[in-house]
Amino acid sequence: MNQFTILKSRAVVLPVDNIDTDQIIPARFLKVTDKIGLGEKLFSDWRYLPDGSANPDFVLNKPESQGAAILVAGDNFGCGSSREHAPWALAGFGFRALISTSFADIFRNNALKNGLLPVVVGADSYRKLIKKLESEPQTELTIDLPEQTLHVPGEASIHFSIDAFSKTCLLNGVDELGYLLGLEDQISAYEKNL
Amino acid sequence: MTPKTLFRKIWDRHVVTQQPDSPAVLYVDLHLVHEVTSPQAFSGLRARNLKVRRPDKTVATIDHGVPTRTEDGSKNGRLAFADEMSLRQIRQMEENCAEFGIRLYGLESENQGIVHVIGPELGFTQPGMTIVCGDSHTATHGAFGALAFGIGSSEVEHVLATQCLLQWQPKTCAVNIEGRLSPGVTSKDVILALIRQIGVGGGVGYVFEYRGPAVQVMTMEERMTLCNMTIEAGARAGLIAPDENTFDYLYGREFSPKGEQWERSIAHWKKLATDEGATFDHEITLKVSDLEPMVTFGTNPAMSIPIGGRIPDPDAADDEAQKSGLRKALDYMGLTPGQSLADHPVDVVFIGSCTNGRISDLRLAASLLRGRKVSPKTRLLVVPGSNQVKRQAEAEGLDRVFKDAGAEWREAGCSMCIAMNGDQLEPGEYAVSTSNRNFEGRQGKGGRTFLASPLTAAAAAIAGKITDPRPFMQS
Ligand code: SF4
DSSP, X not given: OOOOSEEEEOEXXXXXXXXXXXXXXXXXXXXXXXXXXXXXXXXXXXXXXXXXXXXXXXXXXXXXXXXXXXXXXXXXXXXXXXXXXXXXXXXXXXXXXXXXXXXXXXXXXXXXXXXXXXXXXXXXXXXXXXXHHHHOTTOOEEEETTTTEEEOTTSOOXXXXXXXXXXXXXXXXXXXHHHHHTTHHHHHHHHHTO | OOOOOHHHHHHHHHEEEOOTTSOEEEEXXXXXXXXXXXXXXXXXXXXXXOOOSOGGGEEEEOOSSOOSSBTTSOTTSXXXXXXXXXXXXXXXXXXXXXXXXXXXXXXXOTTOBOHHHHHHHTTOOOTTOEEEESSGGGGGGGGGTOEEEEOOHHHHHHHHXXXXXXXXXXXXXXXXXXXXXXXXXXXXXXXXXXXXXXXXXXXXXXXXXEESHHHHTSOXXXXXXXXXXXXXXXXXXXXXXXXXXXXXXXXXXXXXXXXXXXXXXHHHHHTOSOOTTOXXXXXXXXXXXXXXXXXXXXXXXXXXXXXXXXXXXXXXXXXXXXXXXXXXXXXXXXXXXXXXXXXXXOXXXXXXXXXXXXXXXXXXXXXXXXXXXXXXXXXXEEOOSBHHHHHHHHHTTHHHHHHHHTOEEOOSSOGGGTTOSSOOOOTTOEEEESSSOOOTTTTSTTOEEEEOOHHHHHHHHHHTBOOXXXXXXXX
C-alpha cells in the first residue's frame, strides 16, 4: 500500500448526498478478475454520454478536474454495495483523499485499505468548502495526516479525526494482512478452544 | 453479571485479541464467497504464497453472473452467459475453489443459488455465529441471531488467510417494531418504511437488533427479508434473537447440528437473547399496525411512499441537499412531485433476489397470479433464489401458475437484481422489483426501478401498472 503523509492538491466537487457504489462503479464493470483499468470506468454513467463520449457537463471531465487528487462529495458517500471496485476505481483515477460529512461503513474500510484517506468534516465546513471551490476551482487544499488537519487557503485549518491504527497504517503504508498474519499464535490458541 | 445484548454476547465470544488503540481481531465462523468480489483476494493469496486457513469454514457459490436461461431456451442447452468476461470470471471461481480446496456450489450443483439464500437453507447459517461475505447483503443471516456483515475484497483475503478480521466494535441500536401487520402488508413493507423513517444513512455505525411483537410472529423467511435490507439503512448488521421459529427452521437441514450436538446447540442458542436490563446505545420505534404496502419512487431505498400516497415535493424538504437529491431522483425517474404512483405503467416486473426470492415469496406472488394473466404490456420474470427453491416451487406447481400467466420461469441466481448476467432493463424502462436497490442504473443502464413486495409486484404484473395488491387478494 502507498504511504500517505501530506497531500497538496486541487479538488473535484460532487455535492450530491448518498452517492452509492453503483454510481461510483456500475455493476457491469465488476466482471474483472484484477483491479486494472477501473479508473476509466469511475462514475461511468454520469461521465459518459450514451454514445460513449465524455459528458462535458460532468465535473470529472472539466479541465480543472484533471490531475486533482481530492474528491469532495455529499453526505453518506459510498453507500450500497461492498464492492472494493469503488475505491479501486477512485484510486485508479488518481484520487488519494475524499472529503465528506460522512462515509458508509464498508466503503470507509475499503478505502483505507487502498491508501485512500476518508476525511470527515462538519456540515458547516463542508458548505464553506463547496462554496469556495465552486467560486475558485483552482484552490489547492492541503491534507496533513500527521497533524490531522485540512488547510483551505485563507481559512482556519480544520481538524479531522482518524483512529490511531488506521493512521499508522496509512503513514507507513502497512497492510493489515501482514499485521493479522503476525498474530498466528493468538489465532491458533483461540482455535484450540473452539 | 452485567446484562448483555445479543450483539455483545456474540462479539465477546469472537474477539481473539485486541491491542490498545487498535481494532479487535474478530474470529469468523463462516465465510461465504462468490465469484465477483473474490478473484482479487485469491490472487493476493497466490502472490504471498498463502493457503486458505480454514477451507472447512468457507463456502462458495456462483450467483451474481450466473445465467438464468439457456441460449435456445431448452432445458439442457448451452447457458446464455452475458459475455466472455462473465464466463471467465465464473471459470476463475471454479479454479480458485479447486486450487484452494473450497466447497463450491457451482453451475452444476443442485444446491447452487444466491449466497444469502443457500447459507440458511443448507443449515450453514446458525445462531451465535460470526458470518462474513464480500457482499453487503450478508446482513440477511442476522435473522438467525448470527452477527453477519459485508466486507470488501481485501478483507475477503484477510479472512481466507487468517480466518480473522480487524473490526472496531460498532454501537448497538434496538429497533422496536410494534403492532401487527394487516393482510397484504409484508416484512418488505416494514423494512421500506423503516428506511424511509431513518434514511439511507440512518444506521451508519450501528448494529440493529429487531424486536417487538411484529418480529416475533414473523416466519424465518420474513425475518430474512427484514434483516437483508438493514444495509440499505447504512447499518452494519441486523440481528433477531433466535427462538422456536429459528430452531424449527434449522432442524434437519444438511449442515445443522445433529443428535446430541443438536441438543447442546439449542441450549447454547437459547442463551443468546439480549438479557433483561441490557442497554443499547440507541433505540428506534416503528409502529406497523397502520402500515400499507410501500413502493419506492426515487433512486435510493429511503425514497418510498405508501401505495396510496403521493410523491413528496422537493421544495418542502428540510435542507438544500435533500431538495437537490429529490429533484435529481425525480428527474431520473421521470416523475413529478405530488403525483400518485397508482396506475403508473410498468414495463417489467422482477420477482427474485436475496430479499424476496425464497419459496414463501414465490408462493405469495403465485397466490395472486393463479388463474390470471400478466398484462400484455408487461414482462414478468420470476427467478428463484436457489435451485432448492426452484425444485420446491416446481413440486408445488408454482412454475405452472407463473408460466400459465405468461411469466418467464428462470434458473436460480441474482439475475436482474444487479443485471450482470444479461437479464437487464433497457434505458428508460420502468420495473417493479422485489429486490433491494433502486439506485440509478442498478437493474440496467438507464433503467428505472420501483421496489416493492412480492404481492405488489405480482399485482403490477397483472395490471400492467402499479396498483394496490390487496383487492386482488379478496377476489
Ligand atoms: S440478489 Fe442482488 S443483492 Fe442479493 S446477493 Fe445477488 S446481487 Fe446482491
